[in-house]
Each structure stands twice: as structure tokens, then as C-alpha cells.
Amino acid sequence: MTGGLEGSSGETVLLPEAPALSMLYLNAAATAARRRFSGTRPDGALPAARHELRDVTADVDKLTAFQHLLGESAGDHLPAGFIHALAFPVAMSVLNRDDFPLPLLGMIHLENHVEQYRAVHFSEAMAITAWVENLRGHRAGSLVDLVAEVRGNDGSLLWRGVSAYLAKGFFLPGVDKNGGRSGRDDALFSPPDPTAVWNLGVETGRNYAGVSGDFNPIHLSVLSAKALGLKRSIAHGMYLASRALAEVGPVRSDAFSWDVNFEAPVFLPARVALEINTARGESGQWSRSDFTGWNPRSGRRHFTGTVAALP
């Protein structure tokens, strides 16, 4: 399906419509099989093409369902995580290109950085552009940044997201596997007192797939996750990050940055303990909220993150 999308270096490929994620995952499986069968391995270069989808507007029923599931107030403005979900199919279509060197299936979302510059009303038309950059080595494989930018009709930047993905055990020629970061802080984590506990049922992944459109099989059921080598299904990282953002609450105002680092995956069903720690400036205004999620039984950390006022 990406046959018509082979933009040459630096070219912007205009997508005619939002790519169906189910087709992208199917195509990714086919590409993986083809590469295994033919033994071909792409070289280490990332495609330079950018994929763009214009005139994107939110479906208001989906918006409400997203807000209800994530615990956001169901107002008329789009949660930052909802914009991520709108941009996600465009971003995935870049990873699905034939000339993208890493296998899409099984890639692990390690970090996410978002900057939201102003509130976006659900009726606003948006243009979404996505590309990949910054391929680098990691002790466990190769890391790549997936960048998405969302602009308004006047061309102003509304939202920018950078997602770092790890292709575990996949070492590309010409990329230094010891380069880049050597992994996260492995110092022993001592859990703080939780400020909240989430009880996540097995349906958590299916529910989030329903509101975000991300039907990656590793989130849907025990069986589909097992097929991809996991013992059980896991919660979407962006579900956890969006819920933490919702719990930070309206204090974040309209413009903010939102960072999250994913560590141990959350196998469903699960209880996740959460701590949110708020820092204020000298005059008492909110400056940032740091959040941490962990498994209250094992003490393993699932994620850390920060929501902060933009400078």
C-alpha cells in the first residue's frame, strides 16, 4: 500500500486520506515476512520523505469518548494525547515505508516529548506532517525519532511530538551500537507514597484502541500479544501518559510541554501506583508537575514524566 508513497529525499508526500492503522499493521507484517524470506536488509539510511495529511478535523463523538476514558474534562478543546492519536496514523505510515530500515512490528515506544503551543478547538482544520530522524545506536538495538507536527490553517505550529522508538535486537550496519545513550538510570527505584492508584482491567488496551485507533495486537488480547512474543497484553504507553496528563489537570493551562519515559511495560490486568509532584514558581504560579508510575507489588517503575509550562 505504500507503493504510491515513495517520495524521494526531502519530498513531502501528501496522503489522500488518513491511513487505516489496521492496514498498516498488516502491511508491516507482510514486509517483515518478505524481508525474512528474501534475506534483504535495508542499509542504515532513514527515508527523508515527510508524510502530510491536510484538513484533519476531530470527530466530536470520538473526542468525547477519548476524554471520558482518559479522565479529561469533556470540553471543546483537544487533549494533547488526542492530537497524538490523530497524528499517529500519519506517523505510522512513515514507519511503514518500504525504505524504512527497521521492522515496525515489535518496535518499542521508549520516550515521548510533546509541546502544545495553544488550545485547539475541535472544529479547527489541521495539517499533520510526520517524518523520521536521528537514527542512533542503543545498547539493546537501534533508536529512531518519529516526529509529528500539527499546524493550523494559517500555518502556525499548534503541537509537536517526538516519539523515540527502539527496534530491539536490531543492529544496523554503520550505526554505532554503543553510541547514544547507554540506557536509562538503572539505580534502584524506591517508590514514593502514591497519590493515586489505577486499576486497569484486561480491557484497558481494547478501550484505548477504540478511542485512539491504535489497534496494535500487543495491546488487544492475551492471544494477540502472545503471537508477538509477549506473555500478556500490555497497556498503551500513550494511554498511561495521557491519563497522567489528565491527572495533572487544568493547572497546566493551554500551552505546555509533556514528557514521558517508558520503562517496564504494564501487563494487563494491573494496578499502577502513581505519584504527582507539583512545583510552583516564586509567585506561586504552577511551573511543572512530575509524575511517576510503578507496580505497587513489585516496585518496578513503569514510567516517569513531566508536564511543564512552556518558557
Add this chain to the structure above:
Amino acid sequence: MPEAALPSEENQAKDARQHAAVRKAVVIGGNRIPFARSGGAYTRSSNQDMLTAALDGLIARFGLQGERIGEVAAGAVLKHSRDFNLTREAVLGSALAPETPAYDLQQACATGLETVLGLSNKIKLGQIDSAVAGGVDSASDAPIAVSEGLREVLLDLNRAKTLPARLKVLSRLRPKDIAPDAPGTGEPRTGLSMGEHQALTTAQWKISREAQDELAYNSHRNLAAAYDRGFFDDLVTPYRGLNRDSNLRPDTSMEKLATLKPVFGRNLGTEATMTAGNSTPLTDGAATVLLGTEEWADERGLPKLAVVVDGEAAAVDFVHGKDGLLMAPAFAVPRLLARNGLTLEDIDFFEIHEAFAGTVLSTLAAWEDEEFGRERLGLEGAFGSIDRSKLNVNGSSLAAGHPFAATGGRIVASLAKMLHERGSVDGRPARGLISICAAGGQGVVAILEAYTTAEGAQA
């Protein structure tokens, strides 16, 4: 003994002295979302969603981000049991300081007005300096309960300790227990719907079909005109794509209203006159009102539109047919005006909630009736009649719709703005009367006055 035992002159004087000792509760402004017919634009929005949306619009309009308000009170009539802290949850989801306390109130359709009166009293007494009153209702997202049979089984199941005990409990379950209990609009004690109750009253007071249609027509015409001249620009915040109340029919006419078939009172001995056009539809929406002391408003440079002068609640014995279900305001208003030394002639704006056109007209008919005045109100004769050109001049519930608990906030904010625009009348502050009937045979009424400075000049 007449129900409306009026205070003596001596008591009135004492009341006046007491009033002078308390602070003023000022209406600073209001915000609501457009009201939507049920099953429309707000079908997926919960009460909490809509109340938060109305609250956030109020916060944005008056710059209350991060502000700790003295207290927020609101409520809903159709309320899920999980929403026991509906108002507090809406506050937590809003941009108000999380240290803002809140409580829920429930008095059927009088909920919104009662939150205004209760919070105003706290302001007057010096307990709080600022408050947000409001209400919300969703007929689309209404709660559905499990049947009594299933509920009892589930509760016993939870208490059963062993597997055999649980199985024994489960064996009591019958197929009919699976059917849910949908919310009803009937009065629990009479089994009659509100519309059927009103049909009895409408027939009792011999209110004609044409008079009801005319009231409905005026409501639509007045509301449309108010929107057209921008009256609601600083009272309403769009939500979910809606900019105006979706029930509003600017192009309706007496002819169109006359074509509608009666829906209530079809089995009474008289002609059925109540149609979907002269009854309010089920509606979704939310409304909020910002209240404060004069000082609190001045410190923030906020407007002072009107003063909450006084309020009165009444109830009638509708169960055994002594009075109509929605006739309590017919008793509350005479008591309230007497306590304040006022008559109907002293009122510049009448805001009589249009649950049904027949409700408004039956109330007015009762006030004009000699016998009712003498025997029920304890007066010399009829209570009086009102100048119809002062009634619901910017439209009311027949046009805007009526999300039960939201109606009080809608009326208070609109009336406060109307009073502010009018300023003074004959050297005294313009004065408005609000009358809201409610299920259970209750009614809450209130007097608001334009806020004017001590010199009598408009603030």
C-alpha cells in the same frame, strides 16, 4: 386558615432592620452553554461534562483561573448515583483553585434558583465573599437503574460468603428482573406525569389553547430577538458546536403552533389543549452564576449587575387535588412580595418559568381570581394582574428548553443583565421577580434588583 399567612406590619419593620445589618449579595454575571434538545448535540456529554463546560466559560469570562471561590453549589435532577459529588468534581476539573469547596443541591426544577438563594444568604451573613451557583441536567445521558429484584439479588450476592450461598441467592433471579428501570417523569405519589398534572390545572383554570400557543409564540419570538441583538453574547459560551439553544424556532407562527396535536389531557372531560409546542421539551444543558460581595467584585474590577434581595419557597398539597402540582409559586409570590412591602405593580420584569404555557397562565389566572385571593391567599380580593409586556421579555423555557436544574441559573443571569441595562425606574432600582415551579408540588421565587450606588445612580 389561609396558606399565605402574611407578616404583620410590625414584623416587616423588624425584617427591614435585620436586612440593613447584612451585606449585599451581588450578581456579577453568568455563563451557560446553549441548551440542546435531548438526543442532540450533547447526547454523549455527561452532567459533569456540561457543568464543567459552563463553569470554565464563567472562569474565562471573569478571569477566575486559579481563584479560590468561597463556595460553589449546583445540582442535577436526573442524577447518577456515582455523581454524589457532581459539583465538587466539576470544580476539580475546572480552572478554579482546587481549594474551592462545593456542594450538591437537589430541589427538582428549583435547584438552580435555590443554589443562588442559599449562596446569597451565606454572602449576606458574611460566611463567604464569593460564590458560583448553578445547575445542569441531561435527559440524554439519564441514569438507568437495575430492577428492584436484580438489585436485591446483587446486594445479597455480595454478602453471601460461600459458593452454595451465592448459588442460592442467584437462583432467586427471574427473567423479569433483568429489565432495567428507566427513569420516569411521573410523580411517585400520583403516578401522573407532570404534563398530565398540568393538564388538570390547565383545565381547572380554563386556559385556552390559543392563549397557550400565544405564550409559546412570544417565547420563541422574544428569545430569537434577544439572540439577534447580541443579548446572550456575554451570557452563553458555545459548546459542542452549538451557538444557540437548539429548541429555538425563530420562524414559528401561531398557525404552525395551532397545527400540533394535543399530547396531555386527552382523557379529561374538557378539550385537550397542551401540545409539544406549548410544553417544554426534554433538554440538556448547564448554567452558572457568579455571586459576590460588592468589595469582592470591586477588588477584581468585575461588574455588579444586580442584588439578590429575597427569596421564598412554597409547596402545595397536589396529592389529593387541592392545588395543581405546579401551583406553589402562586402562593410563594404573594408571601414574598408582602414581606418586602411590594405589589405586582412594583415589578419591572417578571421571569415566570415556562414549564408549560399552561403553568404560567394558570398562575396568572389564580392571581386574578377574587375567590382564590380571598380564600386561598387570605387577601381582600384578587392578588392582582401583571402587565404582560413585562413577562419573559427575552424568552423563557418554551423556546430555550428546560434542562431542569439549569433553568434557575439561566434566568438569574439573564434577569440580572436586564436589570443592569434598565438601571433605575422612577428613582428606585429596577426590580425583577423570578418564579420557578418544581416537581413535588414545590416552588421557589425570588426578587432581584438592579445594583445601584447609594446615591441612586446606576453603578
